[in-house]
Amino acid sequence: METIRALRFEGDKALVFSEPGKLDTQTLRGLRELTDESAEMLQSILEAQEAGDKEPASQSLLDLSEIGRLFGDELVLELAILRRSDLSETEKQSLVMARRGQAVFRNRVVELEGRCRLTGVDQIEHLRASHIKPWKDSSDLEKLDGNNGLLLAPHVDHLFDRGFISFSDCGDILVSQGCESVLSAWGISTTMNVEPFRVAQRPFLRFHRRLYGFEAEASSRKSAP
Numbered sequence: 640m641e642t643i644r645a646l647r648f649e650g651d652k653a654l655v656f657s658e659p660g661k662l663d664t665q666t667l668r669g670l671r672e673l674t675d676e677s678a679e680m681l682q683s684i685l686e687a688q689e690a691g692d693k694e695p696a697s698q699s700l701l702d703l704s705e706i707g708r709l710f711g712d713e714l715v716l717e718l719a720i721l722r723r724s725d726l727s728e729t730e731k732q733s734l735v736m737a738r739r740g741q742a743v744f745r746n747r748v749v750e751l752e753g754r755c756r757l758t759g760v761d762q763i764e765h766l767r768a769s770h771i772k773p774w775k776d777s778s779d780l781e782k783l784d785g786n787n788g789l790l791l792a793p794h795v796d797h798l799f800d801r802g803f804i805s806f807s808d809c810g811d812i813l814v815s816q817g818c819e820s821v822l823s824a825w826g827i828s829t830t831m832n833v834e835p836f837r838v839a840q841r842p843f844l845r846f847h848r849r850l851y852g853f854e855a856e857a858s859s860r861k862s863a864p
Contacts, residue, residue, distance in 0.1 A: 740783055744768060747785025755792045756833035757812070767796045771843035773850070786839040794825055802851030808841045810834045813853040 720726070720734045745768040754761035769791050774782055781787050791799060798804045798818070805813040810832045814822060819829050836844060848854040
């Protein structure tokens with residue numbers, strides 16, 4: 640257990656990998672900001688496991704199941720990308736950076752929203768961080784801006800992402816023609832209000848409404864008494 644106690648990360652984020660890989664210390668450190676000591680120790684564990692080292696547990700060599708319990712569950716996905724032989728180094732790095740950007744975006748949306756506005760579900764593992772202004776239309780800064788996001792249940796994310804619903808700045812739901820029966824079947828009222836949106840969210844919502852043809856309806860509701 641001495642090795643477990645000695646392995647420490649800079650920050651509180653838990654990580655995991657499920658199989659050994661041929662990665663140098665610098666790559667490991669770059670993936671998740673390992674301390675020098677932790678990166679070197681983790682590298683030695685990987686090398687020993689890959690070499691089939693059978694050193695007894697009393698000498699503090701972690702097996703993969705112990706490593707899996709020690710770290711969380713995202714690093715394995717980046718390791719899998721880095722080990723792919725069908726991608727160039729540039730493509731691998733692009734995929735890794737895209738994954739990290741999505742994680743940053745999700746964390747920011749979670750901090751600002753905290754729950755699905757339509758369903759009230761606040762168990763984050765069951766929700767998706769959805770871009771309000773589509774990712775393909777957003778600048779690099781907008782792609783990571785938490786105000787350009789909503790935390791939505793998967794079925795609601797489908798409706799919003801495809802433009803079947805949108806929202807006015809004051810929080811009224813806007814529903815595309817012919818979609819009322821779907822919302823009814825899912826227990827979503829077509830007249831519900833999800834509370835006013837923050838000022839910083841409104842330019843992104845305006846883009847979404849214009850993109851899917853809801854802006855005129857939103858304007859008429861805004862002008863109503």
